[in-house]
Amino acid sequence: MNRPLTAAKVRDAAPLFAALGDPTRLGLVVRLSSSGPRSIARLSETAQVSRQAVTKHLQVLEDAGLVRGFRRGRQHIWEIEPGRLGVARDYLQRIDAQWDAALSRLKTIVE
Amino acid sequence: MNRPLTAAKVRDAAPLFAALGDPTRLGLVVRLSSSGPRSIARLSETAQVSRQAVTKHLQVLEDAGLVRGFRRGRQHIWEIEPGRLGVARDYLQRIDAQWDAALSRLKTIVE
DNA sequence: TATATGTGCAACCAGGAGGTTGCATAATGG
């Protein structure tokens, strides 16, 4: 039915984009998506910041529902939460659709 | 060709998501997409913050390439920069594609 | 049992983000 984007939906979606809006976090998402589940130690090797900073970023991503973690022995493994990126993509799609609708309305008036 | 997501691309895309990551700004984008070009005064009427705050947010969105403004008489009109949201969507699509590829690789190994 | 490895927790800090107010200036409309 493609409902209009309510203010409530906006408040719901913004944190998702905010989580993706940091280069280090976006890098983590890309990394986990391409290479699969990784421990914090592993992820910290390539990241430009400290292990603790990586940990904080992963928690932010978790709060946004983008990743999830579990323990295996002494290590904490993180992996992508599948489907969550699709939510963000759908949201952008919605906005674009509104834009297209507005355009065609304008066209109708002009013609 | 669908190239891999380089670190450079990550640095390029993060500001785009960051710009969308604030509820007020995301609201402005939605508003401009659905209702078309609007002056600052108009946009401020419905926003929950002051006119000056709205101005600042619009500048952030402009820096991210998401909107553009022009003057008409004494008013400053802002409108959506078409196609820029598509860039963000494509980026998410890429990450998802990497994820799918990683999944199918895993499947191949298991079988 | 020592030792090395992987994490978690807490304190702390600098800088930027998001917000406000106050004032100056430019364009419209009687």
Place this chain on the structure above:
DNA sequence: CCATTATGCAACCTCCTGGTTGCACATATA
């Protein structure tokens, strides 16, 4: 010409974010 409207600019403030370091604790491993 005067009042109103729309905006820009600048200063200022508070709080959150992203980062660090130090230390404690749990788990492997020789």
